[in-house]
Amino acid sequence: MRKKDDKQKGPVETTGHSWDGIEEFNNPLPRWWLWTFYGTIIWGIIYTILYPAWPISTEGATPGVLGYSSRAELQAEMEKFDTRLKPLKEKIVAVDLAAIKDDPQLADFARRGGKALFATWCAQCHGSGGQGAKGYPNLLDDEWLWGGTLDAIHTTIRHGVNDEHDEDTRTSEMPAWKDQLEPTEIENVVQYVLKISGQEHDAARAEAGATVFADNCAACHGEDGKGDQETGAPDLTNAIWLYGGDEATIRETVENGRKGVMPSWSKRGLDEAEIRQVAFYVHSLGGGQ
Amino acid sequence: MSTSEDTPLYAAREPIFPRRVSGRFRRIKWWVMGIALAIYYITPWIRWDRGPNLPDQAVLVDLANRRFYWFWIEIWPQEFYFVAGLLIMAGLGLFLFTSVFGRVWCGYACPQTVWTDLFIHVERWIEGDRNQRIRLWKSPWTWKKIRLRLAKWTVWLLIAMATGGAWVFYFTDAPTLARELVAFDAPWIAYSTIAILTATTFVFGGFMREQVCIYMCPWPRIQAAMMDEDSLTVAYRWWRGEPRGKHRKKEGAEKLGDCIDCGACVAVCPMGIDIRDGQQLACITCALCIDACDAVMEKIGKPRGLIDYLALSDEKREVAGLPPKPIWQHVFRPRVLVYFILWAGIGAGLIWALFARPEIDFNVSAVRNPLYVTLADGSIRNTYDFRLRNKHGEEHPFRISLTADDVPLRIRLEGTDDLVTYVPGDSTREQRVFVIARKDSPAAKADKTPLRFWVEDVLTGERAWKDVVFFGKGAGSR
Known part of the structure; x- marks a missing residue:
């Protein structure tokens, strides 16, 4: 190649550094670059005056003359969000529960909002998918202690079960029978429950347990053992068990009794719109009637 | 060694006054500029009937509803791989063209080049050609200078506003937004976007020009990796032109090369460089110096091509007295094939995906x-x-x-x-x-x-x- 410095006025300016014979030109930066640099400094000064910037004390930074704070911005965003949802919240409370599903926008609002609320408040006991756990009902199946209609689910969420803080709460208790019944009577009635739920059982004992059941259990569980949604007494004849359907667990239930508690969500801080959202969501999970 | 203390740390931009030139490559640049600007300004106004409740704008980036419309194609967010694929194709296409034709993107199609070219034409139209502009630049602030400068800046500003204005039409229904803009009824984001793009167009096209290419753009640095001795660049046949000198001189004229040192190649260069110094970072291969030199060579009765599109390997062969390589040997290199296969493969994949995607x-x-x-x-x-x-x-x-x-x-x-x-x-x-x-x-x-x-x-x-x-x-x- 031809030499570069043919036409240049003086010798080529280099930084004086040399790596394997490669030298570095020392060309001046363009002046506009310098102006840009000064511009960023001026911008920085203005910014620190306008916005919170200098951490001068443990209390926090200089507030800035615009009075901006990210917390206030978040607050404003939340308020904006609430304002935007307000018409929907008012509407979901105003309409009939059964009418929610007919309004696609309202149904969408209920389902999405209900899902978020469920994950926050309900999933701890009922599971994130609503599948429940021992002692906590599965909300996906088709047996309901207190009814699976939208109205019944709504009432259960609103007032809870056995919640002493709410006088309208649903109350239900399986008494402990070990002091009321003889051990043989308990054994017989366990065999009877195994029989009516279609499981392996001792036929003679089950026969004897029928009378025990009729005298003591039928008041709540019904003469046929199919339960009663008025009193929250479970159906003992199907495949669904709250605490377990094996012989040992049934015996444990009969001897010691059961008393599950669900909080009253109207007393725990959910408003009516939120309760309706959760009810709609739970109803849509698969078990709703 | 670094010695001179008079070299400043910061240097002012040296003003460049490109002279008017005509020729083959100037004609190509006119066409490219016309087509590129037409596509940019007209596209949002093309209508395309999609049926009820859907927008009838042929090309629309509907950010609010997360839809991208391109004539008969509608892309939903989960199909964003089409956009990603197109961007990858654009990148590989740039590699492909660079490895064959060198900086052809920089010289012809880059928006910075196109708009700078347009602004230089406006400048020439209002203030005159190179010599008049230099005189005007040197003259004190007279009424004439103020008048010409204001006229030039006004036209630049109008072009810049049209440029920023056209951009926002891609994102919403163009006729509606145009009416809103005129009635001062459009969203503030539209006005601020137009303002920002107007400012950048005005400053980059009118004042920054080659500074953008030399100092701000990463591409001149990256492209070195795509080029080799077979890539086309604009080069000066120094072995034919040197030693340069005025042919009118009586003594020793026969020893001189073809270059008459008329300076035409330097005068027309929008980057303000001398191509006879060899390949350099600032050269965007716009080929205007080829046009300028060819015109001079014709006038003095010498063959054209003293400045020409050449590859480095051609230079070596010509200096050694060999004929240049045939074109196909420049084009069919492993590097080019790899770029082409990748580029075409992704393109074929996208077309297949487009036709294979189910209607439901x-x-x-x-x-x-x-x-x-x-x-x-x-x-x-x-x-x-x-x-x-x-x-x-x-x-x-x-x-x-x-x-x-x-x-x-x-x-x-x-x-x-x-x-x-x-x-x-x-x-x-x-x-x-x-x-x-x-x-x-x-x-x-x-x-x-x-x-x-x-x-x-x-x-x-x-x-x-x-x-x-x-x-x-x-x-x-x-």
């Missing part, structure tokens, strides 16, 4: 929390969440059904007794679907049972399917 678009996600639900009568139920997309402008009913090999299964849709769900126009609908296996039926007892969901658009009869799995008690108790 739906996803099924099986609810796996829990795997299954035992019902009171002992039957087993699985749950599936459907997402059905309706790309038509009006509501369409979709019928959902399933097929499974010799396994009796029951299907039910959440919230309806029907097996049809209605999806509103141009939107997505989520629908929960339950599949139930009777107690002790094969599917209820098995671990997994394969099944196929079918979705049929009741109005058009189009069908699509997805395969899923049904979990039974064999999958473990819950």
Whole structure:
């Protein structure tokens, strides 16, 4: 190649550094670059005056003359969000529960909002998918202690079960029978429950347990053992068990009794719109009637 | 060595006054500029009928509704891979062209080049050609100078505003926004976008010009990796031109090369460089110096091509007295083939994906929390969440059904007794679907049972399917 410095006025300016014979030109930066640099400094000064910037004390930074704070911005965003949802919240409370599903926008609002609320408040006991756990009902199946209609689910969420803080709460208790019944009577009635739920059982004992059941259990569980949604007494004849359907667990239930508690969500801080959202969501999970 | 103390740390931009030139490459640049500007300014105004409730703008980036319309193609967010693919193709295409033609993008098609070129033409139209502009630049601020400068800046500003203005039309209905803009009724984001793009166009095209290419753009640095000795560059045949000198001189004229040192190549250069110094970073290979030199060579009766598109390997061969390589040897290099195969492969893949994508678009996600639900009568139920997309402008009913090999299964849709769900126009609908296996039926007892969901658009009869799995008690108790 031809030499570069043919036409240049003086010798080529280099930084004086040399790596394997490669030298570095020392060309001046363009002046506009310098102006840009000064511009960023001026911008920085203005910014620190306008916005919170200098951490001068443990209390926090200089507030800035615009009075901006990210917390206030978040607050404003939340308020904006609430304002935007307000018409929907008012509407979901105003309409009939059964009418929610007919309004696609309202149904969408209920389902999405209900899902978020469920994950926050309900999933701890009922599971994130609503599948429940021992002692906590599965909300996906088709047996309901207190009814699976939208109205019944709504009432259960609103007032809870056995919640002493709410006088309208649903109350239900399986008494402990070990002091009321003889051990043989308990054994017989366990065999009877195994029989009516279609499981392996001792036929003679089950026969004897029928009378025990009729005298003591039928008041709540019904003469046929199919339960009663008025009193929250479970159906003992199907495949669904709250605490377990094996012989040992049934015996444990009969001897010691059961008393599950669900909080009253109207007393725990959910408003009516939120309760309706959760009810709609739970109803849509698969078990709703 | 660094010695001189008079070299400043910061240097002012040296003003450049490119002279008017005409020739082959100038003509190509006119065409490229015309087409590029026309595409940019006109595209948002092209209408395209998509039916009711859908926008009728041919090219529209609808950010609010997350849709991209391009004539007959409509891209939803989950199909963003089309855009990603196009961007990758654009990048590889740049590599491909650079490895063959050098900085052809910089010289002809880059927006910075196109708009700078346009601004220089405006400048020449108002202030005159090179010599007049230099005189004007040197003259004190007279009324004439103020008048000419104001006229030039006004025209620049109008072009810049049109440029910023055209950009926003790509993102919303152009006629509506145009009316709103005139009535000062448009969203502030439209005005601020126009203001920012107007400012950058005005400053970059009018004042920064070659500074953008030399100092701000990363591409001149990156492209060195794509080029080799077979890539085309604009070069000066120094072995023919040197020693340069005025041919009118009586003594020693026969020893001189073809270059008469007229300076035409320097005068027309928009980057303000001397191509005779050899390849350099600042050269964008716009080829205007070729046009300028060819015109001079014709006048003095010498062959054209003293400055020409040349590859480094040509230079070596010509200096050694050999004929230049045939073109195909420049073009068919492994590097070029690799770039081309990648570029064409992605392009073919995108076209295939475009035609293979089903008209009915739906996803099924099986609810796996829990795997299954035992019902009171002992039957087993699985749950599936459907997402059905309706790309038509009006509501369409979709019928959902399933097929499974010799396994009796029951299907039910959440919230309806029907097996049809209605999806509103141009939107997505989520629908929960339950599949139930009777107690002790094969599917209820098995671990997994394969099944196929079918979705049929009741109005058009189009069908699509997805395969899923049904979990039974064999999958473990819950």
